[in-house]
Amino acid sequence: MIKIVHYINQFYAGIGGEEMAHVGPCKMDVIPPVSKAFTAAWKGEAEVVATIYCGDSYFAEQTDKALAEICELIKSVGGEMLICGPAFNAGRYGFACGNVAAAVKAQMGIPTLTGMYEENPGTDYKNKTIIVPTANSAAGMRKAVAAMAPLALKLAKGEELGPYYEEGYMYTGIRKNMFEEEIGAKRAVKMMLKKLAGEPFITEFPMPSFDRVAPNPAVKDISKATVALCTSGGIVPKGNPDHIESSSASHYGKYDIEGVMDLTEETYETAHGGYDPVYANQDADRVLPVDIMRDLEKEGKIGKLHRYFYTTVGNGTAVASAKKFAAEYSKELVADGVDAVIMTST
Amino acid sequence: MVKEIERAGLPIVHMCTVTPISMTVGANRIVPTIAIPHPLGNPKLTMAEEKVLRRGLVEKALKALETEVEDQTIFE
Numbered sequence: 001m002i003k004i005v006h007y008i009n010q011f012y013a014g015i016g017g018e019e020m021a022h023v024g025p026c027k028m029d030v031i032p033p034v035s036k037a038f039t040a041a042w043k044g045e046a047e048v049v050a051t052i053y054c055g056d057s058y059f060a061e062q063t064d065k066a067l068a069e070i071c072e073l074i075k076s077v078g079g080e081m082l083i084c085g086p087a088f089n090a091g092r093y094g095f096a097c098g099n100v101a102a103a104v105k106a107q108m109g110i111p112t113l114t115g116m117y118e119e120n121p122g123t124d125y126k127n128k129t130i131i132v133p134t135a136n137s138a139a140g141m142r143k144a145v146a147a148m149a150p151l152a153l154k155l156a157k158g159e160e161l162g163p164y165y166e167e168g169y170m171y172t173g174i175r176k177n178m179f180e181e182e183i184g185a186k187r188a189v190k191m192m193l194k195k196l197a198g199e200p201f202i203t204e205f206p207m208p209s210f211d212r213v214a215p216n217p218a219v220k221d222i223s224k225a226t227v228a229l230c231t232s233g234g235i236v237p238k239g240n241p242d243h244i245e246s247s248s249a250s251h252y253g254k255y256d257i258e259g260v261m262d263l264t265e266e267t268y269e270t271a272h273g274g275y276d277p278v279y280a281n282q283d284a285d286r287v288l289p290v291d292i293m294r295d296l297e298k299e300g301k302i303g304k305l306h307r308y309f310y311t312t313v314g315n316g317t318a319v320a321s322a323k324k325f326a327a328e329y330s331k332e333l334v335a336d337g338v339d340a341v342i343m344t345s346t
Numbered sequence: 347m348v349k350e351i352e353r354a355g356l357p358i359v360h361m362c363t364v365t366p367i368s369m370t371v372g373a374n375r376i377v378p379t380i381a382i383p384h385p386l387g388n389p390k391l392t393m394a395e396e397k398v399l400r401r402g403l404v405e406k407a408l409k410a411l412e413t414e415v416e417d418q419t420i421f422e
Contacts, residue, residue: 021382057382060364092382095367121367213349215374216357218414227408232347233385279384285400286387292397292404302408312347326347330354340411341351342404343373345362346382 002046002156005079006035007070007100009093013053018276021057021092025069027077028053037141038083041149046156050077056092057275059099066096067103074104081156086115086144087122089136089316091274094122102128111155115148118170119319126170130155133170136248136316165202175205225339228306230329232314232322233280233287233346234272235263244313246273252312252325254332257305262291274315275346287344306338314345348373359407361385365420375410376420379403 010020012034028051031039035048052073059066074082082104084097094116101112102125115132116122123131132151134144147168154161164171180187187204194201219225236244242253260267263284270280270287285291293305310329314322333341349372351358360373363385368376379385386400410421 018383061381063366091367092364095364121370124366124370211349212372213352213374215415215417216352216355219357219411222408222412225411227411230347230351275383277383279387279389282389283387283393283396286384286389286396289386289400289404292386292401295401296404296408301405314347322347323350326350327354330351330356333351333356334354338356341356341358342407342411343348343351343358343360344379344385345360345368346385 001044002042002081002153003049003079004038004042004046004081004083004152004156005074005077006038006048006051007074007082007084007097008032008034008051008053009059009087009090009096010053010055011093013051015053015055018274019278021055021276023055024058025052025054025066025073027051027073034141037145038149038152041145042153046081046153048083049079052077054096056090056096059096060092063099067099070100071103071107075108079110081110081152082112083148083152084112084114086132086134086141086148087117087120088134088138088140088144089117089120091121091314091316094120096122098122098125098129098131101125101131105129111158113148113152113155113169115144123170127173130161130172131170132168171206219340222302222340223300224303226304226306226337227293227302228333228338228341229288229290229293229309229344230326230341231288231309231311231344232317233275233311233344234270234313234315235268235280235284235288235309235311236271238267238269240269240271244271244311246271246313247315247317249313249315249317250321252310252329254308254310254329256308257290258307260290261294263288272313272315272346274313280346287346289342289344303339306333306336308336357411359410359421361403361407369418369420372418374415374418375413376418377403377407377410378420378422
């Protein structure tokens with residue numbers, strides 16, 4: 001039976017939620033249900049022999065240290081392959097899964113595989129490990145295991161994977177030579193005819209999609225500038241008047257802070273469900289530094305703090321939504337004469 | 347969001363703890379912060395010490411806004 005090691009976070013390890021996201025890497029004494037689900041799917045051909053977990057914040061905040069510790073643990077338990085996650089649309093977890101899978105593959109030379117939602121920032125590692133697309137929430141666990149398990153088994157057996165569009169993993173950007181029945185010119189014309197007819201076709205060479213925006217020129221004199229604060233950390237007036245969702249936010253909030261010198265426990269809180277809210281609820285300036293901006297304003301170090309701040313919850317929020325929110329409110333910022341923006345994220 | 351605000355013509359600095367994610371989303375001016383649940387604070391310090399820490403970070407962010415960059419830059 002092939003021995004496989006599984007990497008998961010503190011949540012799937014049953015250690016706890018956000019309040020335990022700070023815990024360091026550890027090998028579990030008991031194989032958790034998520035690992036057992038993979039073992040079951042392999043039907044006796046392979047099994048998870050060890051499960052290693054790490055708190056999502058611990059990993060994200062000290063990535064190099066966490067990686068070294070996790071690699072040590074994986075080495076100590078042995079194993080012919082590593083699977084990570086699935087992380088669905090959990091950003092820090094996906095980042096950890098991608099990182100661990102890429103590092104273990106590079107450093108230990110064993111095959112690795114992970115699974116996550118296509119908008120997860122961890123998909124950045126898709127050219128360094130095999131990533132299987134999953135649903136955006138744990139409701140898709142059964143399907144995710146069903147998609148990941150057979151590919152993992154193939155890799156563990158040392159079998160070559162077919163192209164991504166046949167096997168169902170994410171495009172890696174790695175090209176392999178292969179023989180085709182028809183010459184390139186014929187295939188290209190066929191593809192073009194399909195395209196003209198509006199039929200689906202698969203390109204043989206996807207163009208990289210870089211959506212980069214060049215940096216704007218620097219602010220000439222910040223002491224004369226109006227600076228706006230924005231956040232994805234979910235800071236809202238106490239009671240969350242616009243009901244911004246704790247995850248997958250469907251909207252943003254715009255709040256007037258004229259005369260507000262300091263965000264206090266009584267007046268502001270966080271609506272974010274993706275990090276331990278204790279510290280932000282005690283003092284929201286820890287996420288949105290209104291107190292400091294007011295001091296700097298008084299001292300003439302900045303021209304003015306903009307009257308409104310814009311906020312949403314960046315927790316599993318669709319990229320398309322975030323894009324829409326900011327495209328909308330940045331127009332207001334420009335119209336209001338704002339010169340520069342500080343965006344804070346948790 | 348950072349990218350959309352930049353696209354609108356406003357210089358923007360992203361203050362966050364997981365800077366690789368900030369690079370992925372395309373921020374051009376990045377200031378690393380303390381920790382995920384308290385990027386601009388540290389509950390282990392006194393309120394006064396925390397304010398000094400926060401002020402230092404905000405000043406770094408303002409400095410970043412005043413600095414010309416050609417490419418994605420992390421202001422350590």
